[in-house]
Amino acid sequence: MTHTAQTTEPTAPPTAGNPWTMLAVATLGFAVCFWAWALLSPLGPLFREKGTLGTLSESDVALLVAVPVVVGSLGRILVGALTDRLGGRVMFPAVSAVTILPVLFIGLFAQTSYWAMIGGGFVLGIAGTAFAVGVPFVNAWFPPERRGLAVGVFGAGMGGTAISALTTVKLWTGLGETAPFFIVAAVLAAYAVLAWVVLRDAPGRTIPTVPLAKRLAATARLPITWQACLLYAVAFGGYVAFSVYLPAYLKTDYQLTPADAANRMAGFVVVAVVMRPVGGWLSDRFGPVPVLATGYAVVVVGAAVAATHPLLEHVGTVAFLAMAAALGSGSGATFALVARVTDPSRVGGVTGLVGAAGGLGGFVPPLLMGYIYGRTDSYAIGLGLLSVTAALTLLLTLTVVRKGVPA
Incomplete structure (x- = not known):
């Protein structure tokens, strides 16, 4: 690779x-x-x-x-x-x-x-x-x-x-x-x-x-390009999606005030931002694949728990903050992976394509969540789809991505 x-x-x-x-x-x-x-x-x-x-x-x-x-x-x-x-x-x-x-x-x-x-x-x-x-x-x-x-x-x-x-x-x-x-x-x-x-x-x-x-x-033909695009679309795209849509979700599903919902969204953003360099540092020590795999596994569980509409003050808050940490660390680990397997003269080109995938990936979940909620009056299906998507990304990480990373 x-x-x-x-x-x-x-x-x-x-x-x-x-x-x-x-x-x-x-x-x-x-x-x-x-x-x-x-x-x-x-x-x-x-x-x-x-x-x-x-x-x-x-x-x-x-x-x-x-x-x-x-x-x-x-x-x-x-x-x-x-x-x-x-x-x-x-x-x-x-x-x-x-x-x-x-x-x-x-x-x-x-x-x-x-x-x-x-x-x-x-x-x-x-x-x-x-x-x-x-x-x-x-x-x-x-x-x-x-x-x-x-x-x-x-x-x-x-x-x-x-x-x-x-x-x-x-x-x-x-x-x-x-x-x-x-x-x-x-x-x-x-x-x-x-x-x-x-x-x-x-x-x-x-x-x-x-x-x-x-x-x-x-650059578009490199295996690392399309692999990292998929990984980043879920990791950073998930962060963007929650940072955009979380206030509306909390106001609608948990009847929070706009100020309370915005504050909780800010907490989500802070955790994700702090965990991004942590994800990069962990990738230097243990390799990007274990960090990515752990992050996606946490999102699988966190999204599945959130889909059950748990009590926000206890289980719900833990689920969302855990997903914030996982998405932040996964974003950092994705570019640690790119740095590890890409020729330095091509890092900019790969980064451009991967960064585009991450930014655009953040727009699909809010649109999908809003569409499903408008027809079912429930966010459970949308959160369930996030869990399934993270599970498929976890499988990709442990198979195809792992094979291409030098020991």
Whole structure:
């Protein structure tokens, strides 16, 4: 499953830099970009309530929120391949600087037009591609035995979505409707300067010379690519799905107040974010396959328990937090697996495809859960399907994936 043959230019000249400094600055950039990427999600219900975008249906709001996420997920394919070629030292400042444009456009011009907001959200999706920049950049700075931890720490930058959830509405209502956008634009600009000054590509980075289209096609044919896409679609996709849909589920199925449901969702997100680097570290010590297998096994049990509608204060809370830990660690372990079996010059391309699969995987479960609930008045079937999906992914991990991992 390891592929190393690829036409490359001579390696990039050595550069000065400390790996942990590079990791810290890259993680900061990931968090800042994800903060920007998630700006529209908390504001969707407020736009509908205020009516400045016209009369919006639930599907209108869902489309508004979904556009940046879908574009950011698919955009990772191209940005990951560009990072292999240009390096993170160029791509991190570029992605951050370009994201300023849609943030200011939305804040200054789009808040009175639904279709202008959709257009701004489309370009805002660029912020979500930062993930595909950071993984190959960080991976190249660390030796193989530490890449799981390093990429896991970088992945914790997905907590930028929590920053948006906790601050955007408060800033919008307290300081004015342009405030969150001006603040995020300023932070993005400051980060772009910081990244350009501090970041350096790893010494000896291999620069591919094969044309972009051929590299993408070759990357898509690698066994690790489609295997990791499936693993990440369940692990990270499950995290995204719960972070989007858990408040609605808790309000509907357990009659919680919106504030209580949001707080519990925040707890779920925090556990998943913390466990992502833990999953990478455990993968360095014990291998990614045992970590992945354990995580999917926990999801099998947790989803099955949740499907029985247990008491939330006891069994239900444990089930959901256990799934958060499992999905977070599984997300970290997936990229520890990618780092272990992929040629370094192709990590960006693989990361782009896998990251796209994870982001898109988060949209299927909420749509499915909502569809089933609308026809059965029950979430049990949807949670049962999650348990079955995790069981099939566990089987894939223990058979096909395990065979391809070098001892």
